[in-house]
Amino acid sequence: MGSPLRIVNGRVYDPANGVNGAVQDVCVRDGKIVADVPPDAKRIDAAGMVVMPGGIDIHCHIAGPKVNLARKVQPETHQDDVQLRTRLTRSGTGGTVPSTFATGYRYATLGYTTAMEAAVTPLGARHTLEEFHDTPVLDKGFFVLVGNNLLLYRLLQEGRREELRHALAWWLKVTKAYAPKLVNPGGDEMWKGQRNANITSLDDKIGSFDLTPRRVIAAFIEAGNELGLPHPVHIHCNNLGHSGNVETTLETMRLAEGRRAHIAHIQFHSYGAAAGKSQSNPTSRARDIIEYINTHPNISADVGAVMFGPATIMTGDAPLAYMLRRFGGNKWVNADTENESGCGIVPFRYQDRVYTNALQWAIGLELLLLSEDPWRMVFSTDHPNGGSFMSYPRLIRLLMDRGYRKEQMAHVNQKALDRSALRDCQEREYSLSEIAIITRAGPARLLGLTDKGHLGVGADADVTIYEEDEDKEKMFSAPRYVIKDGELIIEDHELRADHQGRLLHVAPDYDPQIEQVIEPFFEDFYTIRFANYPVDDRYVPNGQIIPTTPSVAAAPATAGTRT
C-alpha cells in the first residue's frame, strides 16, 4: 500500500467534492485518502501541477476472448510499437490492441487507474479474468453480454419476467461481472441463425423467437433497475453505424421510461440520413441526442469519440463488423459463442479526408461540446473502436483548446463539417474541472463507485498529478506522478513499481430455484457442464464486491466487502 504520503502545493480538481483548482494538501495512507498524515510522511511537491483523481475508463475493450483474437490478427501492428521490460515490469507490445501488461502500464502512464471492459461473453468470463490477472496497475471490471442470450429470450418470450430477473442476477454473479450489457439486441440471432441477417428496427422479429428488440431492451432495463445494480444496463443500441440510426437511439432511450439506462458510445448512434442521392451518407444528429439527454436525467452515455488514425473494430455486433470488413485490408474475424453472443473484428483506420470518418470525429466533439451535464455525458473512444486510449490526450486538447480545434477542423473533410454542427460550438472550451468530471468523477458516479473519482477522505488513493502546460495534449500524455492504492506507480513520468489492481464485480442475490430452470437448458444446448460454468474465487485473487440495492428482491444484498 505504500508509505504515508502528503501531496502539497498542487491545484486540486475534485469536482465531486466541489474543489475546483484550490491549492490544498492531499494525504494518503493505507491505500486511502485520509484527512492528515504525520509530519514526517513523504511529501510530493506538486507546485505548478494539477492533482486529480485517477482516470476511469467507463467503456473500453482491453481483455477477453475477442480482444485476444484482435491481438493475434494484427502482429504487424505490434512489431513497431513495443514495450520494453524493466527490472520490475514486464515487456509487451502495443498497436491499437496492446498485450495485457502493456495495456495496464500504458493506461497508468496516462493517469488512468480504473477501466471497464465493456463486452464479455459469459463463457469468456474466465478468460477475461485470466487476462485481468496479467493487466497490471488498473482496477478492472467487465460488462457481461446478456442481450442475445437464448435462455433469457425463452424466459422473456414466455413472459417469465421474475425468472428473467433472477436468471440475470445468476449470470452476473457466476461470471463475476460488473454490469449487464446489451449489444445490438436480437442482432446475433439474426446473424447466426438467419444467414447473416441483422435487426433493422426495434420492432423486427428476432429470428424464430416471438420477440422484438423493443421487448428485450425494456425487460432488461426493468430487471437491471429492480436489481439495484451500481451501474444500470449498459446498452449498445441497434443499428450502430448506420445512417439514420438516431431514431433507433432516441426510441431506445424512451424505452427506459424514466428508469436508469446507460447508452454506450453514443456517437456511433447519432446519425441522420442525408437527403437526396447521397442517402447512404450519414449526417450529424448530435443535437437531437444531446437534447434528449440534457432533459432526461435517467439517461447517461459515454461518447465513443473518434480520433483519426489506426483503430480496431471489435464488437459483439457481428453484422456491423461484417459490414466493415472491406476496410480491414483482407482481414475479418467473426466468432460466435453458443447461446450467448456473436463477435466481429476488423482492423480499421479513420482518415480525416474521408467524409464518414470526419463526420464521426465531428459528432464525438459535438456531443461533448453541446452537453450541458458533463456528469452524464462522459468520455470514451470505445477503445479501440473509435481509436486507441492512447489518443485520449489529443481528444482532451480538442475539447480544451478551441484554437487547436479550429486548426484541426481545417484539415478534415469539409463536407462532413457542413453536415455537423461542430462549427456552431466553436466557443466552448472544457475547463480542467469539466475534464476531471468526464474522465473521472462522472464515470465513477455512473458506475456507482463511491470510493472512486474523488479525493475526499475515505476514497481510494488513486491520484494523478499532471504538470500544467498550455499544450493540453502534452499535459495529459504524461503525468508526473500516478498513485494507485496509495502506492507511487509513476514518478517523474516513469514506471517505478508494479501493482496488481482489483477486480470490481457485483454479486446480486437471486432465488436459488432459478438454477432448476437454467440447468436443463445447459444439458440441452451448452457444450460445457452447468457445474463447470460458474467462475470460482480463484480467478479473483483481489476482488471487491460492489453492493447492489435491490428494490424487489427479498434478501438484502451483500455488503461491499473485499474478498
Next chain:
Amino acid sequence: MTLTLTLRTAPTVPLEADVLSPDRLSGVSALEAAKLTVVHGNQRADLGEFFQVGGAADGELHLTGDLAQVKQIGTGMARGRIVVHGSVGMHLGAGMTGGEIVVEGDAGDWVGPEMSGGRIVVKGNAGHMLGSARRGSQIGVRGGEIVVFGNAGNEVGNGMRRGLIAIGGDAGDFAGVNMLAGTIVVLGRLAWRAGAGMRRGSIISMHPAELLPTFSYACDYAPEFLRVCLRHVRGLGLTIADSHVNGRYQRWCGDGIELNRGEVLILDSAGTASRS
C-alpha cells in the same frame, strides 16, 4: 577508405548487428566502430568482440567471414554500400531505402523484407521470404531491387507492391504470392502455386510451370517492357540469353480469385504451361 570488418570470433548464438549499416557508421573510426553495440543473444556486446575492425567508414563497409549467425545487417540502410565476403544470416537489408548490399555467399531467410529502395545482390542462394511482407502485413517490397544468382526459397516477393526481384536459379513455392504489383523474374524453375492471390504484377519464368486453376491463358506475346527488364537484369550480372530477351511468352492472367490483373509470363520455347 573502407571500413573493413573481419569475423574473428564466431558468435555462439545469433548476433544481431543492425548497427552494420553505412549510414549509421558514417565518419566512424575503426576504434569507435569496435565499441559499437551489437546484441549477442540476450546480452549486449561490442562489435569488436567478434570483428577485427580496420580502415574508416566512408560509406562503404566490407565484411568478411561466415556471418550466417549474424542477422539484420544493413537494417534500414539508406545509402552507401556493404560487401560481404561470405554468407549472411536473416533479415539482410530489412526495410532498406537506398544503397547497395552485395553478398558473395548465401543469405538466410528474409532478405530485404519490406524494403523500399536500393539494391541487394546475393551471389549464392537465398532463403525463404525473399523480398517479402512481414507476417500479418499485406504489403511487402515497396521498391528497389533484389538479385539472387542462385536459388531462393518459398514466398519470394510475398505482398510485393513495386520493384524487381530477379532469381538466377529456382524459386520455391508461392513465388509472388499476394503480389500487388512489381516484377519477379525467375530464370530457373518456378515451384508450385506461383502468383497465388496476386492482384497485379508480373512473374516471368523461363521454364514450364504448373499454374493454379484460377489462372487463365490469355495470349502469346513479346512485351517490350520485358525486353527492357531482361536487359536490365543482364546488366545486374545474371545470365540472360538473347532467346530470353527476344522470345515470345505465354501470358497467363490471374489470380482469378482476386482482380485477375496479374500475369505469369512463360517463355514459349519452354514448352506449354499446364494447369494444375
Next chain:
Amino acid sequence: MGENLKVVRDATCTFCGCVCDDMHLTVDLDQKRIMKAENACILGKAWFREHGIEERPLALIGGRTATTEEAVEAAAQILAQARFPLIYGLSDTTCEAQRVAVAIADMIGGTVDTTTSVCHGPSGIAFEGVGESTASLGEIKNRADLVVFWGGNPAEAHPRLFSRYAVTPKGMFIPNGRKDRTVVLVDVRRTPSTPAADIFIQVKPRSDFEVLWALRALVKGRKVDPSIERRTGVSLAVLEDLVARMKSCRFGVFLFGMGLTMNRGRHFNSGALLALATDLNEFTHWVAKPVRGHGNVTGADNVVSWQTGFPFGVNFSRGYPRFNPGEFTSVDLLTRREADAALIIASDPADNFPKAAIEHLRRIPVITLDPKATPTTQLAQVAFTTATYGINVSGTVYRMDDVPITLRPAFESPYPSDEQVLTAIRDRVRALLGGNRLPAGAPVAAAS
C-alpha cells in the same frame, strides 16, 4: 479395488483438444488410480487409466536423484546463464503454468514456443493474414447443418468431436441430430472416419490448396477448368455440387486438421480454407475451426498472445516480444544450433522433432518438467517429475474453441505441479539476475 473410493463428477479430460468436461471419475484413493471414467471416449479412458502415480524421483540432475530444491537451483543457474535459451512445450499443462513460463522467458530474454509451431502453427499464420470466421463448439452442435471435415480423422483422434459436438448430437436448431446434418469428409485417404460422412471427397496428396482455390473461384462465380480433376483427383462436378451445398446450407462449418496444415503449402492451405469460409458468408453463415490436438494447446496460444501479442515462436532477446515463425520456432532454431539451453515443459520433442533438432538438444543443457520418463527427460540435465494436470492438478485449460474450463483433479500427487516448479525457478532466476534482465537492445531501427 480398494475401499477408499471417491467419485468426481464433471471432471475434464485433457487428452485432446475436445477437453470434454463431462467425465464422472471413480477414483481409488488408496491405489491412487482412476478405476472408471464414465463418458470418456476410448482415448480418454486410456488417458485416465494410465495416469496413476509412478515411483520416480522428484528430480534428477545429470541422471542422479536430487530434491526439487536442488533441481530448481540447477535449472535456475542454467537459465540465468544462457544467452539464447528456449522454453518449449506447454500444451499439456495449465494456463497458470504457461503464464509463469512466459514470464521466465521474458525475464531472461529467451524464446518461448509451444507445440503449436509443429501442429497448427500454419493456421495461426494464416489467421494473421486473413482472419477467421469461427464459433464455439456449441454453435456447431446447435446450428450446423453442413459439417465439412478436412484433413483429419476424428474417429480415431477426436472421437467425441462426432458424438458430443458436431455430428450426432441434437441441438436447438438441429432437433433430429445426425439426420438434420450433411457431413462431408475431405481427405487424401479413406480412414475410420470416412463411414461417418455422407459425402467423401478424396483429394490427391498435396493438392488441398488447388481444391480449396478452385472452390473459392466457384463460390465467387468464376470458371474453373475441368483439368482440375487431373491435378487434384476431384472432378469439377463434385466441386460444383459441394459449392451448391455450401452456399445453400443455413450454418456451415469446416473442421480442419493437420492433414491440411502440415502438408505442402502449410499456412497457405489453412489460409485458403479460412478465406473460403469468409467468402461463403456472402451467402450464408459459415465458420471454420482448427481441430487441435493437445489438451491445452489452445490455452498456450491464448496465454502467449495476451502476454506478448503473438501466439507462439516469441523471442525476448532484445527486451520486448518479437514473433517470427521460422526464426523463433523451436525446430528451426534447434536445427540451426542456436539455442544454448532449453526448458521443456510437458512435451517430448526428443521423440517427435527432426533428427538434427534432437541432436542439438543433446548438445545443450536441457531442463524438463514431465509426469513421466520420456526420451526428452532422459537427455535432460535437470529433470523434474511433476503432477499431471487434470488428474492431480487443478487449473485452467482452453478447449479448441477457446472456451476456458477449470479442471477438477481426481487425486493428489506426491509431485509438485508444473506451476509450482516454474514459480520456484522464476523466483530463483529473479534472485540470480536481480530482477528482470535489462533489455539487450533498443527496438530494431526498421522493419525486419
